[in-house]
Amino acid sequence: MTEVRGNTRAAYEQIRQAIVEGRYPPGRRLIEQRIAEEFELSRTPVRESLRMLEAEGLVHSEPNRGAVVRSVSVEEVADIYALRALLESFAAELAASRATDEDLARIDEGIALFAAAIEPSARGTLERVRALSEANRRVHGAIIDAARHDQLGQLLARTVEVPLVFQAFRQFDRSELERSHLFHRLIRDAVASGEGARAARLMSEHVLQGRDVLVAHIRAHPQGAEQLFTPPTP
Amino acid sequence: MTEVRGNTRAAYEQIRQAIVEGRYPPGRRLIEQRIAEEFELSRTPVRESLRMLEAEGLVHSEPNRGAVVRSVSVEEVADIYALRALLESFAAELAASRATDEDLARIDEGIALFAAAIEPSARGTLERVRALSEANRRVHGAIIDAARHDQLGQLLARTVEVPLVFQAFRQFDRSELERSHLFHRLIRDAVASGEGARAARLMSEHVLQGRDVLVAHIRAHPQGAEQLFTPPTP
């Protein structure tokens, strides 16, 4: 997953990051020519990237009408997180019976990064949110990898690691981050000792708590939520 | 989901069907130029189709090396079906609390088609397997639609409705088909009466029985399985 297939890969990564971070907000039209100019390449790699993002569900497109960033209704957030809880707890259960020492080391690595990112630093807010998101991604990614289930990994990587996760970290305050950190360690210990059912329950709880924070915030700030999750009506 | 985006759609459908039905066996290289000539169009729509299939997980490709039909090891079959059981039972549970009368009518429609396809007809074997597969797809699709969960539907449609399902139907004998038919009706009734947990258990059992038939057949006929599931070594 490195710097191969130069231009297409670059276009894909950049468009994806822009969507995940919310710089391309839901509902925004993604016009091939404009994006191509923005990244200084031709429409071809942009087109391929858009098709891949469409298959991932980040983008919706209709024939001859082009692509728009998929918008997620507030009601769908709960459903998506319920699905994520289901899949990730399954992954945790499998990981408990399949994880190697290297897998555990990678989980610990992610946990250490997360601990470091919790501390407010001199860097900007966006940088801190990125660091938190990346560390969180590593913890969960390491557990998923330890599950040794390619299809499950694909599903989780593609359709669940969506803009919502990034947005969620914007909303987390210190105590919520500490709680996530605690759950990461509890899950890690359950996986390490082979207690699958326990790991699954903890993971489910962890994901659902993230959901609750996000949903509560959306409900409390409907105008902000509108801006984040529904298409702007110009 | 009809005949739009003419050439690309056509290429996508045809390549996909060829993979699902096993005419392009796992491990087979998918060379853009050859496929383009086969369907009498240019490489462009073929390329896009391959990227979409790659995102779906049906095809694996490496930069500058091209695409091959993804091969599934015998051990992975059990894992994939376990995942499918998890997702489809979740769908059944949601459907039990969300299904409308129209949803139930569509489920019944699929069940009727399945009943008709069970009866051996004068048509060829491939046609019958296609009819069974299509009817089965409709039953499960109607339940998934009734769950009103877009992401879940995408996951199931894209990464689980894989070649395996089609291959499985080749292996089903009469009594196994009757059993599937029975389970479809039991699930339908549980959904209709709003018994979510029951619908989920029945669906899980139904999917796992399909897995067992397929796995048993692969184990019993390793050479056939090799041919079906691993790349030919020329």
Place this chain on the structure above:
DNA sequence: ACGGGGATGATTGCGTACAATCCTCCGAGA
């Protein structure tokens, strides 16, 4: 006989040109 270093053919990556389609908006007629 065996391993390394190109040359060569096959294939993908990407840019560009043109055709097909859709959207907007304006004007004519009722």
Place this chain on the structure above:
DNA sequence: TCTCGGAGGATTGTACGCAATCATCCCCGT
């Protein structure tokens, strides 16, 4: 005023060509 229709621009869909990259195989030196 409202509706129908059509012109024009914007955008996507497809074909094609060339450059970049990879795989194979042959030749050469050891």
